[in-house]
Amino acid sequence: MKARCRILVENLQPSILKAQIDRLTEVERRDCKSDDIALFDLILEHAKIQQRFHRMSQDHAGKIDAKAVKADRKPPRTTGSKPAPRPTTPAPRAPGAAAPATPPPRAPPRAGCLVCKGAHWLNDCPTATEAQRTEALKKFREDKEHRASASRSKAARYKRSAMSVCINGLLTVPYVPDTGADRSIIPEGVVTSLRAVQPTLSPILLTDDAGRPGVASIGVMPRSER
The missing domain is CATH 1.20.5 (Single alpha-helices involved in coiled-coils or other helix-helix interfaces)
Structure with missing residues (x-):
């Protein structure tokens, strides 16, 4: 039985399959040295694996060759049929001309929105x-x-109120246009100032119909001045 197994292994083809079976029977499947049925199953299993790998390698090599042939058959791009585009340069900007800037957004009103008082228009x-x-x-x-x-x-x-009048040609005071009254009233300070510059001025104490004292009356000669 061992001789039969040995002869079977020695005549295996291809050599890569023979080397694989030799390694397995020496290291992992020592039982196959004396069992020809187990050895046959082991050889068949690894033969199928190597055959599948061989087909995958051939398919991959065929795809690479097809791509290479297609690249070789592709005609080279001819130059000169169309003129190369000229590089464009931006038009020169006038001196001092600035690029248009986007206007900044309007600031919200100080008092806020007229309806909700929010910070927007x-x-x-x-x-x-x-x-x-x-x-x-x-x-x-x-x-x-x-x-x-x-x-x-x-x-x-x-x-x-910016208008003025000169009383008796001596004192200038603010002038209010005619209100339609028979008499005009001037402050006491004006009377004091007028008597200081015109000592001969004599005020007359007025009384009402009941004899009660009123205000002093001073004769003046107004002259409007602008």
């Missing part, structure tokens, strides 16, 4: 309805016009 309010926007804008314009009217009235009063 009325048009950007996320909660205001169209009716609320219209009403808030109308009220804002009315308040603005009222403030402008008050400022104009105040400026007019200041302009009127």
